[in-house]
Amino acid sequence: METVIKLTDISKVYTTKTIETQALEGINLEVNKGEFLSIMGPSGCGKSTLLNIIGLLDRPSGGEIKLFGKQLVGLRDKEMARFRNENLGFVFQSFHLIPTLNVIDNVMVPLTYRKGAGDRRKLAREALEKVGLSHRTTHFPSQLSGGQAQRVAIARAIVGNPSIILADEPTGNLDSKMSEEVMQLLHGLNREGKTIIMVTHNEAQARDTDRVIHLFDGHLVL
């Protein structure tokens, strides 16, 4: 089994003017290639923080992150941006589509930051086809239902063909029918070989994945 993600002794402290919050402490974690991992735990236990640190969206206060064997803490902004662009795809709870761009332009965003991406529009259309939204390319995010918006967000996450997908409560804002659609999409992607880490509150969803880890108060519990 190839290890694609390896966290060693990761900690995170948030310091504000009034308080210090230890959001994560002593996290050790390995994720294998092609694995579908769920992270569960009560609200405020540090799930999002962990996912953001894996996704290089936030800096850990201590510890090491290796993705594909590459040490990533302390990399320069440009190198991190490139790494995110080529290897990581994000799906957020509240979709985070850019409201001033239409569907296809939103999906093309990752490709605008990649040299030699080929026919960007064509790739975006293919990604939209995969999530079943090729007929909605010129709509704006405000004209989409929550389920559609999240499928567009998934298309955006996969358009650059990253091998890791990070999803933070991807169904948190969706009703059960829409959640089902999104989960089927994620499982499909996993079957194609993508490594997926998903934060969820839903026991049933977690049970369907390869492995579940539990966070409590910033610590991993077994």
Add this chain to the structure above:
Amino acid sequence: MLANKLFSAIYICGTALAIATTTLFALIYYVKVAPIYPEFNRMKTYYLRYIENGEKGSPRKNVSNPSYPLVRDHLRKLKSASIVSAETSGWDDYVQLPGDDREIEVDLKLTDPEFFKLYEYDFLEGRPFTAEEFEGGVLTGAISDRLAMDIFGTDTGIVGRTFSLNYQEYRVCGVFREGSQLLPDSYAQVILPLTTDEEYDEEWRPFVGGVSVTFVSDDGKALKEEVDEIARKFNSSNPDYEVGFLDLPRSHIVNVFNSGIYQEEFVPIRSVVKKNLLILLVLLLIPALNLSGLISSRMDMRSSEIGIRRSFGGTRFQLLKQVLWENLVLTISGGVLGLVIVWLCVLSSSGQLLTLLDSNNSNEVVSFNLTPEILYAPAIFIVAFLLCVVLNILSALVPAWFSLRKPVISNIE
């Protein structure tokens, strides 16, 4: 979307206001100070308009105008002046329109041929009066194109024709492109030889007469020394009468801020500059404060987009560039609008707006001639553009830089 449009509109208007007030300010001083048509020699121009004179030892002396003989016999010989021109302005002068019993008031200057070297008027046809015409007191003169239109209904083919000024016939020797009343040292519609005035070389007392003298010199200090030497020589050979040149000749820039006679009344240029910078700062600060408030609220709006773009591979540098460009489009739009506002205000006030900062607003001119050199002054484009860049840096670069220094996730949320 709507909020975005509203923001853009307010931002553009705020920028326009800042640009309009500042460029107007710049334009006012540009017209006063910069070398513009026909006063291209301003940087080297010195004025001598008064001469102090009276009994030796008396505490309070007369201040009078210099005389033409002083110019002819002494000032023209100065080594440090390349041009010396004597001039007197008429007042209450009227041109009688031909075939009509109407007359129009005109601005008249009586001067010497040197005047046309000092002030480089464009002659559309003909030429200035010559040295011979000047010496001979020939009744001939140059008139402006606008006056030519008023008198003859055309501004071509007029050289050699005559016009009536104060019921005296003069022959037209040339037609020049009119300047502006905003440059009163050079402005005239009719320019005649000083010698056409019978009393031109009269002296009531030694060196005291009725002209005003203008020099072009590369060395103001040497000029001052030479002029003072004339007074010293005169005073040493006169037991009971003395003259003095006060702080004169005075450079153009000093003259702009100090039209008074005595040095004690003088406002030091540094304090004028200080005052003006203060005004400018207030003019800029009010809109800038508004803008920065707007920008920070907009940065919040845009922050999420920046975070999203960063998480999908945008670098800090790319996003900084994006924010700056988008904002520059707005700022430049504001700048263009600001310039349009300035033009409309200056035009609709017939140039009155450009006398806004003059303390002695005793000017009875109601409508100023606005030359292209004033309306399209490069200075106002430069000021407007620089201001756009500064506003853009303050309002976009600084907040964008601070926001981009944070981790990506804090942009998104």
